Amino acid sequence: MKQAPEHILNLIEPVVEGLGYECVGVEYNPHPQHGMLRIYIDGPDGILLEDCSKVSHQVSGVLDVEDPIEGNYHLEISSPGEDRPFFKLSQFERFTGSTVAINLFQAIEKRRKITGVIIGVEADNVVIEEGEKQYRIPFQAMSKARLVPEYLIKKGGRSGK
Numbered sequence: 001m002k003q004a005p006e007h008i009l010n011l012i013e014p015v016v017e018g019l020g021y022e023c024v025g026v027e028y029n030p031h032p033q034h035g036m037l038r039i040y041i042d043g044p045d046g047i048l049l050e051d052c053s054k055v056s057h058q059v060s061g062v063l064d065v066e067d068p069i070e071g072n073y074h075l076e077i078s079s080p081g082e083d084r085p086f087f088k089l090s091q092f093e094r095f096t097g098s099t100v101a102i103n104l105f106q107a108i109e110k111r112r113k114i115t116g117v118i119i120g121v122e123a124d125n126v127v128i129e130e131g132e133k134q135y136r137i138p139f140q141a142m143s144k145a146r147l148v149p150e151y152l153i154k155k156g157g158r159s160g161k
Helices: 006-018 049-066 089-094 150-155
Strands: 022-029 035-042 073-078 099-108 111-122 125-130 133-138 142-147
Touching (some): 006 022, 049 073, 099 125, 099 133
Parallel strands (some): 035 073
Antiparallel strands (some): 111 125, 125 133
């Protein structure tokens, strides 16, 4: 996953949670001129633009004081959306029974992309069922994982093939 380094997470998560939101995850893509720090937030009633602005204002203040990132970067606050990204094993547990699309760093059984239903989490593995086949995917082997929205499943989109 493109999770931000731990020292950045340790600064951001308490601020977001202190404002009453869930910190779904934090992506950090370093670049000398166009770095990107994207924070996904969620709340019980969803997220509005005002929520993103409130979090942006508070997080910006902390980042300005602590200055944990060298160089220029763009700060973006976003809701996770219906195709929410997964950053933690607990998110797979929370969405057991849902369909997820997973990209892998290295192929498992000659597959770099697997889309299937989350059966559960066993230790550091996510168990996915695609058709009649089950995969035990190590969390560390995942480069990206996203929930597949129900409307795409009903239309037959996002197959694992």
